[in-house]
Amino acid sequence: MDLAIVGSGSGNSLLTPFWDGKQVAIAESGVFGGTCLNVGCIPTKMFVRPAQLARTWQEAEKLGIQLPPGRADFAAIRDRIFARIDPISAGGLDYRQQADNVRLLGRVQLLDEHTLLTEEGEKIHAEQIVLAAGSSPVLPDIEGIDLPGVHTSDTIMRIEQPRRLLVIGAGFIACEFASIFAGLGTEVTQLVRGDKLLKYLDEEICEAFNTQVDWDVKLHAEPRSIAAGPQGLSVRTEAGTFTADAVLVATGRRPNTEFTAPAGLDLHPDGRLQVDQFQRVMRSGEPVPGLYALGDISSEQQLKHAANHQARVVAHNLEHPGDLREVSEADIPAAVFTHPEIAHIGLTEAQARAEIGEHATAKTQKYADTAYGWAMEDEQGLFKVVADKRDGRILGAHVLGYEAANLIQPLVTAMNLGIDAHTLARGQYWIHPALMEVAENALLGLEVPESGRL
Numbered sequence: 001m002d003l004a005i006v007g008s009g010s011g012n013s014l015l016t017p018f019w020d021g022k023q024v025a026i027a028e029s030g031v032f033g034g035t036c037l038n039v040g041c042i043p044t045k046m047f048v049r050p051a052q053l054a055r056t057w058q059e060a061e062k063l064g065i066q067l068p069p070g071r072a073d074f075a076a077i078r079d080r081i082f083a084r085i086d087p088i089s090a091g092g093l094d095y096r097q098q099a100d101n102v103r104l105l106g107r108v109q110l111l112d113e114h115t116l117l118t119e120e121g122e123k124i125h126a127e128q129i130v131l132a133a134g135s136s137p138v139l140p141d142i143e144g145i146d147l148p149g150v151h152t153s154d155t156i157m158r159i160e161q162p163r164r165l166l167v168i169g170a171g172f173i174a175c176e177f178a179s180i181f182a183g184l185g186t187e188v189t190q191l192v193r194g195d196k197l198l199k200y201l202d203e204e205i206c207e208a209f210n211t212q213v214d215w216d217v218k219l220h221a222e223p224r225s226i227a228a229g230p231q232g233l234s235v236r237t238e239a240g241t242f243t244a245d246a247v248l249v250a251t252g253r254r255p256n257t258e259f260t261a262p263a264g265l266d267l268h269p270d271g272r273l274q275v276d277q278f279q280r281v282m283r284s285g286e287p288v289p290g291l292y293a294l295g296d297i298s299s300e301q302q303l304k305h306a307a308n309h310q311a312r313v314v315a316h317n318l319e320h321p322g323d324l325r326e327v328s329e330a331d332i333p334a335a336v337f338t339h340p341e342i343a344h345i346g347l348t349e350a351q352a353r354a355e356i357g358e359h360a361t362a363k364t365q366k367y368a369d370t371a372y373g374w375a376m377e378d379e380q381g382l383f384k385v386v387a388d389k390r391d392g393r394i395l396g397a398h399v400l401g402y403e404a405a406n407l408i409q410p411l412v413t414a415m416n417l418g419i420d421a422h423t424l425a426r427g428q429y430w431i432h433p434a435l436m437e438v439a440e441n442a443l444l445g446l447e448v449p450e451s452g453r454l
């Protein structure tokens, strides 16, 4: 083989026309297409949109429009989503099966940098290998975790709508599903081990999010056990026992590295593979030529746009071993598609103050204080920018509210392309009275040097 790829998620995008006519193997132990397509970003966001629509009657009422509260047909939504997604996965698999030069394998082990071992005991030799095997949910080791009705993100989207749902965890996945099911009419109780949801956020945004969510949250409620009874599934915690028809466990994801154990590769303390700036996998502190990794198996941020960028770098490096390209060191933005929505990039205000002390400046602009915010009668939205007073360098941006994931993008552009805060604010026209003016106003509120632009 010229190339073997483990994982058909982001790994599947590596097969550019360069590989036509060369011998390639793709190993996939699960559903073709990986997490994002089948059980991750795409189906979740296809549930987020109807959950948002089901909530619009509340905003409409504020503006003088009486709409009936949204009533979701969960089964129809679920079936529509998977009727669209499942054929894409099946089509992707079929396309690879039809290709003369591609061999499809099931679960494999990595024996060394050139050898995979299939479950049937066949050794596959490849000149170059890419490890793109992703990550899997981590489950707490408690009694009842394997009861029917206890789900992870891998299964929760295919169930019948529960009347009551318990969500365990306080991260991205737990919050997004709590928001989806609450929007679609399920009674959601989120059980949180610590004292807040999404604790890694900028403090001000975190506090606003925690006070604005429209489902029930129980803090200091680490699960001890789960039991099935006549009323449903009961989760016992130090804050009491909670009962529902289904339980979602969203307590983190672990990189899938077990299959690489025979090859003795270097791991970070959090379990992901160590890679160098060219995405080459490390062993005994040295990069292994021709062995690459990308995506959740080696990324600090388990995000699809990070995996996609790394896949472009790896695709180049596989094709040009004598002209390796480095992965970008730019800050990676992220969004949490909850109600309210959140987006962020770079340093929080507290992190900036810890790094540069009094040189840090921050400005939070409320959506409510812009013209479009008046039109929306918005009471929730916040747009925060963190910068360095000395040169106006933008260090971070944190947005909470309507369309946060879209509204943050100019700040991502500025940070990635090195545009300072005043130049970003005054170096362009901002359409009036679009909601995007909230970013302009936040930028103009920072204590930063003027760029000379008016």
Ligand SMILES: Cc1cc2nc3c(=O)[nH]c(=O)nc-3n(C[C@H](O)[C@H](O)[C@H](O)COP(=O)(O)OP(=O)(O)OC[C@H]3O[C@@H](n4cnc5c(N)ncnc54)[C@H](O)[C@@H]3O)c2cc1C
Pocket: 006, 007, 008, 009, 010, 011, 027, 028, 029, 030, 031, 033, 034, 035, 036, 037, 039, 040, 041, 042, 044, 045, 106, 107, 108, 109, 132, 133, 134, 135, 153, 173, 256, 259, 294, 295, 296, 297, 301, 302, 303, 304, 305, 306, 307
């Ligand atoms: C519920 C959920 C929502 C998400 N939402 C977002 C979002 O909105 N935005 C965002 O940016 N990110 C989101 N993510 C994260 C995103 O899905 C992942 O970062 C991304 O899909 C990782 O891609 P990957 O190519 O590394 O791995 P995957 O797409 O997981 O591909 C790895 C594949 O390798 C296979 N595999 C594993 N071991 C072996 C083996 N030994 N042999 C053969 N095959 C093997 C697996 O079956 C899997 O199909 C979400 C994740 C989840 C779970």
Ligand SMILES: NC(=O)c1ccc[n+]([C@@H]2O[C@H](COP(=O)([O-])OP(=O)(O)OC[C@H]3O[C@@H](n4cnc5c(N)ncnc54)[C@H](O)[C@@H]3O)[C@@H](O)[C@H]2O)c1
Pocket: 140, 168, 169, 170, 171, 172, 173, 174, 176, 192, 193, 194, 222, 223, 250, 251, 252, 253, 301, 302, 303, 334, 335, 336, 337
């Ligand atoms: N919109 C997005 O971009 C998006 C959406 C979903 C997932 N993701 C990616 O997937 C990754 C994994 O998401 P996640 O939410 O599973 O992980 P996470 O690490 O963000 O959150 C895990 C949560 O589980 C809690 N927890 C851990 N062990 C526990 C235990 N024993 N009992 C109770 N609580 C426990 C933690 O305190 C934390 O709140 C994210 O880091 C993110 O990169 C991204």
